[in-house]
Amino acid sequence: MLHLTPGPRVLNVIALICAFAASAVFANDLALNADSLAAEAAPVIATQPLSQTVKAGSAVTLFVVTRESDLAYQWKKDGFAIAAATRDSFEIASAQRGDSGNYTVDITNPSATTTSSTATLEVSPVSAASVAFQGRLFTAPRFVPEPGAVITAPIADGFARGATGGGNITPVIVTTAAEFKTQAESSAPAVITVSGTIDLRALPGVSIKSDKTIQGQNAAASIDGQLFIGPGVSNVIIRGLNLTYPTVPEDGAEISPPSLADFDALWSSPGGTLAALAGTGGTPLIISGASRIYVTHCSFFDAEGYLATVTGGADNVTFSWCEFYYQPGQPRLRLGMLIGAPSGETKPLHITLHHNWWSDLIEQRMPVTTYGHIHQYSNYFKPAPSTPNVAGTEARASSQLLSERNLYHSIASPLTKSSGGLIRTLGNTYTATTGTAPDTGSDNVFVPPYSYATLNNTGLPSAIATYAGNTAGALSASIQFGSMSIAETLFSIPVGGTFTLQASLTNIAGATYQWRLDNTPIPGATAASYTVSNAQLTNNGTYTATITLMDGDTIVSSPKTIALSVPFIAGENPPASNSGTGGGGGGGSPSVWFLIALTILAAHRIHSRK
Incomplete structure (x- = not known):
């Protein structure tokens, strides 16, 4: 065995090795302590908020559990801070469809902020107090009218301004399809109040005549079938109704047409009669060739075709404070609104769409337009988180779209144009949109001929979720503005x-x-x-x-x-004379410009002769 006698050099080497090892351990401890301090700097979440699916009217609590005290909290919905939501839990006493969305909470200590994972809240449109008919459900009233509340005639706005419907005529209440058809197809002015559910599916549709107001008695007032407002009809108001026309067989059999292309072919150059449009699918409201039509506070849902169409040269139409959506189990052609037939239109269709909610399961066309001159403002495009779409608003051939202060949330290809369509945008907001980027909106389009009001986009979601759709029949309320x-x-x-x-x-x-x-x-x-x-x-x-x-x-x-006028100088640019049937006019004094030209010519000749 070899024995080493430790001398001074060996001891020095051993000391150096020990010192190096000690410094490495110390450095490692410092790194571990630094990591530990860094980890302690940001709040740590022990329990993340959980996603939930509830029925409308249910109480909801979102909460988070942390490992520290003295923290600040800020809950957010879809990326926007919720006012006064600054505790470790967030409660909604009675969840409504507008509360659906993605929730997070920012947790802050003096050093850093931690953001929770996303909790998705889905609020079903069905509530325990919903009204059922024909196997489908309507959301319960969001407002209960005060006893003795007086129903007044609505004031139409947008392009439909001036529409009065049946005016202040004493309303007639209808409860059956036969009663409704008789009143709606009468040539006399009328105010028709729908009580309960009117089932029109056994009829080819009802052709509404001029000077009519058709309104719901309450939030359960509904029409199942097709309403048609045709050529020559004017001055119609429809308000406070649930409108639907799903003709899908209950056994889930395949619908006709089987494809979107086939469906578009049906709508090409539609005729101007209800019979001519009979093959275009189950559309709750068809406006074709009519004028001054005001549709407000209606809930459109579950149609085989479009939820509403405006074609055949129809003009001066407004849809305001309406909701458009589909429920699960509906066909794959879940289309929003058609404005202008794909072919056959010959003049602009002037349409106003304001304060509408384009909601769950609409696949595309919110709206799609050909030849439409559309003013679309303060609309809220927001489906439930689990209902992705394909496309949003589309401007096609010969159309002009003024899109102002609309909010597109979680919409694929939100705002596009093709075939020469024009778009002008002012103050739109796009959040979590996908697909084709929204159009830059720099085209020159028409200027609306009326005064109007737009909502702040931050407050738009809550206002639309509160007021849009049939909330209380003819008593459905809107936000009032000045002018x-x-x-x-x-x-x-x-x-x-x-x-x-x-x-x-x-x-x-x-x-x-x-x-x-x-x-x-x-x-x-x-x-x-x-x-x-x-x-x-x-x-x-x-x-x-x-x-x-x-x-x-x-x-x-x-x-x-x-339009500035150009000053007229006597003798300059006189109007052409068209008197007589042959030969020229002539006569009169020469113009100032003619005399100047002669002077210049004479000066030039004198100069050239020198």
Whole structure:
């Protein structure tokens, strides 16, 4: 065996080895302690919030468990902070469909913030108090009218403004298909109140005549079948109804048509009669060739075809505060709305779509338009988290779409155009959208001829979930706004002149202004009045003023069109004479420009002779 006698050098080496080992251990301890401190810096979640599926009206509690105290919490829905939701749990006393979404909570200590995993809440449209008929269900009323509440005639807006329906005629209550058909197809003005469920499926449909108001008695008022408003009909109001027409066999047999292409072929160049449209599938409401039609606070759901169509040159139609959706088990062709037939239209269809909820299981076409001049504002596109779609709003040939302050959430290909369609966007919001990116919306389109109001996109989801659809029949409530118009100082404005536009408010107090020219904001034009000095032809166009209120909602004025006149100089550019049947006109004094030209020519000849 070899024995080493430790000398000074050996001892030094041993000391160095020990020191190195000790430093390595110390460094490792430091790294472990650093990692431990870093881990302790961020809040640790012991129990994540859980996803839930509940019926409407149920109580819901989302909670999170942490390992620390003295933490700050902020719950969020779909990425937006929920006001006053700052505890370790978040409660919803009576969940409604608008509460469906993706929830997270941010947990913060003095050093860092931890975000929880996502909990998905799905609220079924079916509640314990729902009203059932024909195997389908309607959501229970969200409002209970006060005793003695008076039903008043609605005030139509948008392109349908001026529609009065049956006016203030004493309503007649109908409870059967026969009663409804008699009243709706009468040539006399009428206000028809639907009580309970009217089943029209045994009929080819009901052709509504002019000067009618068709309204629900309450949130359970429903029509199962097809309503048709045809050519020559005008001044119809439909409000506070559940409208459906699912013709799928109960045994789940295949429907006809079997494909979207076949279905489009059925709608190409549709005729103007109910019989001609009979093969286009189960659509609850068909408007073809009619005018001044106002549809408000209706719930459209479960159709074999589209939920609603506007074709055949129909004009001046508004859908407001409506809900569009499908329930599980419906056919794969779950289409929203058709505006303008794929072929055969010959003139623009002026349609307003505002404050509508495009909701669960609509696969596409919210809407799709050909030849439509559509003003779509403050619409909420938000299906339940488990109901993905294929496409959103589509502008096709000869269409113009003004899309303003709409909120697209979890929508595939939200806003697209093809075949020469035009889109102008103002203030839209896109959240968690997929597929084709939304159109940039920079095209020149029409300017709406009326005043209107848009909601702040942050508050839009709760407002739509509260008010859209048939919430209380004819007593369904809407958010009320004021209006704004523009006064001008001169009626005839020459080039080089001055004009002033003044915003005039009704029932609103101003906050901030923004003037627009042909839908485009004018830089620096942010006062109640707008003045142009030394006006030029580039100042021609259609002007509107927007006012943003303290809560972020906006009022847009009715428009004012400025067309500058070119000063007329005596003898210059005289109008052509078309007198006589042969030969020229002639005569009269030469124009100023003609005399100038002669002078220049004479000077040139004199100069050339020198």
